[in-house]
Amino acid sequence: MIRAYRANGSLEIVELSERPTDLDADIIWLDLIHPTRDEAILVEELLSLALPTRDELKDIEPSSRLYVENEAIFMTASLIYKVEADLPHLADIAFILFGNRLITIRYAEPKAFAAFSSSLLRPNFHCASAALLLGRLLEAVVDRTAEVLEMLATRLDELSVAVFIDRKAAKRRPPGFLEDKLLDIAAHHQLVSKASSSLVSLGRMAAFLQAQPKVRLDQDAREMYELVGRDIQSLDEHAAFVGNNISFMLDASLGLISVEQNAIIKIFSIASVVFLPPTLVASIYGMNFKFMPELEWSTGYPLALVAMLLSAVIPFLFFRWKGWL
Structure with missing residues (x-):
């Protein structure tokens, strides 16, 4: 699908004819969606410009994502999408500045594009150049990434409340509760990792655009890219902070799991130690040798029971006195 936007005071969507021979001069943005x-x-013929294919967008190396060719500025950035899904993705999207036109090629539909498309159709939206339009689009993408990080921080707060609760509530946890939370932590880590990768890609793109003569001569666009660059830097620091919180949550959850496992092992260890002396007593007096003097005692059996009971109670009281229980 090809979506065209015309700069006529405010921006408006233009329906292209089935096979246009040329483009109107006031068409400022061509958005190619799947x-x-x-x-x-068709777009290549209208612009006399070779566009990258889907395979080229996937296979392009990070060092070759930003270049200028035939007076056109080619850029490829990785944007995060499917944030609400269990498995977030990065979409490689091409941005091309050619003359006073912006061309975007995307095989995904990040929410930032939909939000930006809705905002630019408002009557008070004005954009004098394609470079400024791209800057505002990048601003919308960065704002969406900020929303993702804020949502992730909220999820981490809820996860922290669920994990770090009082001991009485911890005893009512279902089996495998903390193990399930480890899966949630892994999902959060993957999301912040995708967001960080997207921010790095956007940061390189913004820095590359600021160095282009076309952008440097456009004061509004230059100021916009400087603002976007600062926002990306602050979000990158925030993403690092969120990543550190996730690492702490992971370490803490693993520590709690170890504590629970050690408590279970401790119970079994104490039980084995407590019942070891009675077993020893029972083993001794269970040997039916002919010349064992205790075999002739009329009180031998109750004395053996008392000895086994005392040999279990005394170690138990000793452990309590030591504070090991």
Whole structure:
């Protein structure tokens, strides 16, 4: 699908004819969403510009994502999407500045694009150049990433409350509670990792654009990219902070699991130690030798029971006195 936007005071969506021969000069943005090969060829013919294919977007190396060719600025950034799903993804999206036009090629639909498309159709939205339009689009993407990090921080707070509760509530936890929380922590770690990768990609793109003569001559666009660059830097620091919190939650959860396991092992160890002396007594007096003097005692059996009871109670009281229980 090809979505075209015309700069006519405010921006408006333009319906392209089935096979246009040229583009109006005031069309400032061409948004290619899951474009077919025929649609890509059509845009290439209209612009006289070769567009990257889907495979090229996937296979392009990080060092080759930003370049200038035939007076066109080609950029590829990784944007996070499917945040609400169990497995967030990164989408490689192409941004091309060619003349006073912005061309975007995407095979995913991040929410930032939908929010930005809705905002630019407002009557008070004005954009004099494609470079400024791209800056505002990047601002929307960065704002969406900030929302993702805030949502992640909220989830971590809820997870912290669930994990670090009082001991009475901890005794009522279902089996495997903490193990399930480890899966949640792993999902949060993956999300913050994707967000950090996206921020790095956006930061490189913003820095690259600030060095372009076309952008440096456009004061509004230059100021916008400087603002976006500062926002990306602050979000990158916030993502690192959230990542540290996730690492702490992981270490703490593993520690609590170890404490619970040690408590269980402690119970078994104490039980084995407590019942070891009675077993020893029973083993001794269970040997039916002919010349054992105790075999002739009329009180031998009750004395053996008393000896086994005392040999269990005395170690138990000793452990309590030592504070080991």
